[in-house]
Amino acid sequence: MLLAVLDFRARGLYNPCTLSHERQVLMIDQLAPTVLSQFIRLDACQRYLHFKLHPHTTEALQQRYAAASRPLSPLLKRAGRRFEEEVIATLDTQHRVLDLAADEAAATLAALAEVGREPVILTQAVLEGQIGPWRAAGRADLIEVVADKQGRLHALIADVKASREERLEHRVQVAAYALLLEDMCRRAGIPLKRTLGAVVHRTTTGQFTTLHDPTLHFDLVDYQNLVRSLVDGGDAPLRRAAEATLNELPFAFSARCDGCPFDTICLPDAAERADLALVSDVSRAARSALAAHDIRNLHALAALKEPDEAGNLRVPREHSDR
The missing domain is CATH 3.40.91 (Restriction Endonuclease)
Structure with missing residues (x-):
């Protein structure tokens, strides 16, 4: 994972730019049943749905990261x-x-x-x-x-x-x-x-x-x-993926990502934002719990413990009540 991030930096793809992740007004005209089946196969990943529902946003991100969709073998x-x-x-x-x-x-x-x-x-x-x-x-x-x-x-x-x-x-x-x-x-x-x-x-x-x-x-x-x-319904994954911005949809990297055509977007995007998804042990559920305490990236996660005078890691006083 770290080597991949360093590679993005070396290629000049790591620096933030002005492209917005905001939802596009124009979405797909029709939903394909295969999108629903792939959503299930990819461990109910709402980011996958977002990519499929917003092709213009997806295309812009692919251009931004010089990433192409990974076709079926x-x-x-x-x-x-x-x-x-x-x-x-x-x-x-x-x-x-x-x-x-x-x-x-x-x-x-x-x-x-x-x-x-x-x-x-x-x-x-x-x-x-x-x-x-x-x-x-x-x-x-x-x-x-x-x-x-x-x-x-x-x-x-x-x-x-x-x-x-x-x-x-x-x-x-x-x-x-x-x-x-x-x-x-x-x-x-x-x-x-x-x-x-x-x-x-x-x-x-x-x-x-x-x-x-x-x-x-x-x-x-x-x-x-x-x-x-x-x-259908207020909490339907498709509705959530359609209405939320990409960064509002929690995710975690796993072996399932290897079979996703959009993993070449998610990795540089996560690296750019120091996203918690880069830590393999942080599940989507754990990430939601951390977000409830305003811990949304690697910098905030690293600040949960700091070295004391003896060099031992301790929870800072401002975090002790979390």
């Missing part, structure tokens, strides 16, 4: 694409598969309106609508849809992950897609009776065989409620 990207292709190839032997990767939301609605008693699998279908107060849109990996005798649709929404294990963020992403599908159908007058979620991931027992494996399925209700709590 090409190897991981290829592995994910290859696994998804394997899954779709298997499904193509079982049902009609309709690739909507080159189409927009209108094509998704048209495909849904034509679904009959035979299952149809939509791949990379655009889903868009409202989640709480936010406009949102994204492409779902797989949606299997079939109509019952009354013409009502039953949908299974699945996300394909090349990872070996299913994680909370995967289900959150699927739940967000389900909310968008339900909103689209409601606005278009398409009867949607039931939605179910699934995460298709690599297993140690063999290759993917079917979407109808009940071990892949999960009930969406709890995860949809979680999504709503993230985006």
Whole structure:
């Protein structure tokens, strides 16, 4: 960490400048479900949300620190694409598969309106609508849809992950897609009776065989409620990240930061302000507690103890009541 800070100083990137961290009026037009899933994966980091919600501020900070977003590893990207292709190839032997990767939301609605008693699998279908107060849109990996005798649709929404294990963020992403599908159908007058979620991931027992494996399925209700709590309400993380300035959002560096595309901003920003996040043992909760006593940077933290005449560290009298 110290070497990185010294490197920023040597490159002339450590000195303060006049760029403000204040919230930009113009934010993103639409929220992507992947933003919510990454927020969960990054240990609920509200700074990540702030970066995604305020692209103009983020771009200015990247220019300030000569930092670029860290893309997904090409190897991981290829592995994910290859696994998804394997899954779709298997499904193509079982049902009609309709690739909507080159189409927009209108094509998704048209495909849904034509679904009959035979299952149809939509791949990379655009889903868009409202989640709480936010406009949102994204492409779902797989949606299997079939109509019952009354013409009502039953949908299974699945996300394909090349990872070996299913994680909370995967289900959150699927739940967000389900909310968008339900909103689209409601606005278009398409009867949607039931939605179910699934995460298709690599297993140690063999290759993917079917979407109808009940071990892949999960009930969406709890995860949809979680999504709503993230985006709506006075204490919703998304609202907090949208309204607060970047420096008002507490954070702490951890191993999770290595997987964040914006860690190249956070490190020089923290070094510039002597932020408590540079101390690995100071968690976000501990940092909030310190802030309650007006201890907001490394200088204030270091002043909690001072050497006495014998060279031993002692708490100064002015801090003894803290």
